[in-house]
Amino acid sequence: MHISEGVLSAPVLISTGAAGAALTVFGFYKMKTEMLAKTALMSSLFFVGSFIHIPVGPTSVHLVLNGLVGAVLGFCAFPAIMVALVLQALMFQFGGFTTLGTNILVMALPALAGYGLFRLGMKTAGTKRWILFFLTGSVPVFLSAVLLSTVLALSGSRLYDTAKAIFLMHIPVIIIEGVVSMYLFNFLNKVYPDFLRTEYEN
Amino acid sequence: MKFSPAAGIFCAAVYSCIIAFRQQITPADAVFAAGVMLLRVNCLPRYFFRILKLNLMILFICATVYLFGDDAQHALLIFLRYNLIVCVTAALFCEMNATDFYYGFYTLKLPHKFTVLLFFAIKYIEIIGNEYEKMRNSLKIRNFKPRTDTFTYKTLAYLLGMLLVRSMNRAQALTQAMKMRGFSGRLYPFNFRPFFPADVVVAALLVFQFVLTFGGLA
Numbered sequence: 149m150h151i152s153e154g155v156l157s158a159p160v161l162i163s164t165g166a167a168g169a170a171l172t173v174f175g176f177y178k179m180k181t182e183m184l185a186k187t188a189l190m191s192s193l194f195f196v197g198s199f200i201h202i203p204v205g206p207t208s209v210h211l212v213l214n215g216l217v218g219a220v221l222g223f224c225a226f227p228a229i230m231v232a233l234v235l236q237a238l239m240f241q242f243g244g245f246t247t248l249g250t251n252i253l254v255m256a257l258p259a260l261a262g263y264g265l266f267r268l269g270m271k272t273a274g275t276k277r278w279i280l281f282f283l284t285g286s287v288p289v290f291l292s293a294v295l296l297s298t299v300l301a302l303s304g305s306r307l308y309d310t311a312k313a314i315f316l317m318h319i320p321v322i323i324i325e326g327v328v329s330m331y332l333f334n335f336l337n338k339v340y341p342d343f344l345r346t347e348y349e350n
Numbered sequence: 351m352k353f354s355p356a357a358g359i360f361c362a363a364v365y366s367c368i369i370a371f372r373q374q375i376t377p378a379d380a381v382f383a384a385g386v387m388l389l390r391v392n393c394l395p396r397y398f399f400r401i402l403k404l405n406l407m408i409l410f411i412c413a414t415v416y417l418f419g420d421d422a423q424h425a426l427l428i429f430l431r432y433n434l435i436v437c438v439t440a441a442l443f444c445e446m447n448a449t450d451f452y453y454g455f456y457t458l459k460l461p462h463k464f465t466v467l468l469f470f471a472i473k474y475i476e477i478i479g480n481e482y483e484k485m486r487n488s489l490k491i492r493n494f495k496p497r498t499d500t501f502t503y504k505t506l507a508y509l510l511g512m513l514l515v516r517s518m519n520r521a522q523a524l525t526q527a528m529k530m531r532g533f534s535g536r537l538y539p540f541n542f543r544p545f546f547p548a549d550v551v552v553a554a555l556l557v558f559q560f561v562l563t564f565g566g567l568a
Contacts, residue, residue: 152408154431158371176463181535185525188470189478189517193510195471196478202506203496211510227464231471238359238443238451241404241436245363246370306419310411324503331507340515 149212149292149318150236150251153244157303164299165249172252175226183224190217191228195235198242202328204320212321215288215329218259219266220344225259226252250299258291266333270344278330285329286322293318351389355454357549358442361386361556366435368563375430382559383434383441389548390441397440401433408432442552448472453543462536469537473524478517485509 156164179187197213218225230252236242243251262284269280293315300311336344365382372379387394408429416425446454452472456465489509496502525533 152404152411152432153366153370153435154428155408155411161370176461179463179467184467184470184535185521186518188467189474189514189521191467191471192474192478193514193517195475196482200482200506200510203498203502205498227467228471231464231468234468235448235451235471235475238439238446239448241400241439244370244435244439245366246435304419304424306415306421306424307411309418310414313410313414327500327503328507328510331504332511335508335511336514339511340518343514343518 149255149296150233150243151247151254151296151299153247155303155307156247156250156299160299160303161246161250164253165246168249168252168256171256172226172230172249175223175230175256178223179227183221187221187224187228188231190221190225191231193217194229195232198236202324204324209321209324211325211328212255212289212292213325214255214259214292215262215266215285215325216332218256218262218288219284219333221259222263223260225263226256229256229259254292254295254299258288258295261291262288266344269333270337278334281333282326282330284333286326289318289322289325293322351548351551352445352546353442353548353552354457354543354545355446355450356457356543357545357552358446359451359454359458361552362439362442364556365438365559368559369431369434372431372563373427375427375434378562379559380434381562382555383438385555386438386441386552389551390444393441393444397444401436401440404436405433448475450543453539453541456537456539457542466535466537470521474517474521477520477524478513481513481516481520482509485512 194213194217197211199210201208201210214225214229217228221228230248233243233248233251233255237244237248265280265284265287269277269284272280296318297311297315300307300314333344361382369375369379412425412429415428416422419425443451449472452465452469455468486509489505494505496506
């Protein structure tokens with residue numbers, strides 16, 4: 149899901165970087181001190197999530213978990229994802245400094261959709277809730293894949309086919325993330341309902 | 351040669367900005383990368399295979415640009431830009447851990463909210479990592495073999511959920527312990543990562559690179 153250094157054009161890097169930075173600053177403003185532990189925890193889960201590989205046929209995919217981060221944190225997902233991306237860039241060279249803003253935008257903006265869908269899911273019951281929990285996981289990954297392909301396509305017509313290929317590569321992740329999120333939210337709702345409450349925002 | 355985290359982060363960020371916006375890569379652009387790799391030649395075996403693995407994705411992107419975008423020059427530009435930046439970051443940070451990065455950002459005087467969040471995230475990564483290892487081992491003991499089926503996805507979802515519950519409990523205990531010691535949203539570290547003589551060398555190299563790239567010496 150990370151955009152590597154050196155791929156995007158300068159206008160795309162600057163505009164998405166500025167948008168990502170502005171939204172992260174707003175996310176930091178929204179984050180109260182009481183929210184710090186939870187934000188840091190979700191940030192570390194987002195970081196660790198990239199090492200949890202899930203088999204899909206002969207190959208495997210890793211979870212993105214931006215839906216889960218968004219559902220739990222709302223706008224604080226921006227600082228949480230930013231910190232995880234900084235550590236991934238420094239420790240494993242996934243992404244980088246110049247693509248940090250773009251990567252934040254690609255992964256954290258769709259997390260807000262996860263927040264909305266999850267709140268909606270908590271108000272419903274039965275099959276409708278299961279479907280909304282599925283969408284909480286899958287829709288943010290789908291939107292992230294769309295954003296990722298869009299920024300690639302905007303970087304020049306030479307990257308159109310790369311954008312298409314990268315979007316297609318994410319289809320299994322979209323489905324798996326939805327299935328895992330569906331069971332995960334149901335589990336958390338039963339075992340630790342307090343964890344899913346978000347009343348700490350400014 | 352050892353670098354301080356602050357100098358490493360600053361130099362890597364500046365060099366990334368210089369290279370990422372270049373429309374043409376010349377041998378002169380690789381002076382800083384070559385210099386840093388030469389200074390870090392002792393840990394080259396440690397990051398060489400990581401760079402090779404990372405190149406798989408960029409090779410895929412370059413191949414699609416070359417084959418479908420019909421632009422070999424742009425494919426080469428992406429490949430060179432990526433590898434120059436990755437070689438520098440891998441070489442600069444190969445001996446550093448997550449705590450070093452916290453001290454690096456703290457020394458660079460980044461906002462407290464960011465450095466404190468980074469500090470907590472680093473602590474929780476350790477907690478979550480240990481918990482995940484324990485739970486994965488308990489699954490292994492019970493002969494769990496991941497497959498492409500609902501049972502596997504359900505098990506992994508419950509594992510993630512349990513990981514969150516246990517980590518949250520331990521994270522809350524850590525936060526309470528810190529609050530008891532007077533934590534109010536700001537940290538005052540006593541230990542700092544010192545600056546090394548190599549930092550001066552790497553800073554001089556960066557200035558030289560800057561002059562080469564923008565001063566028209568090349």
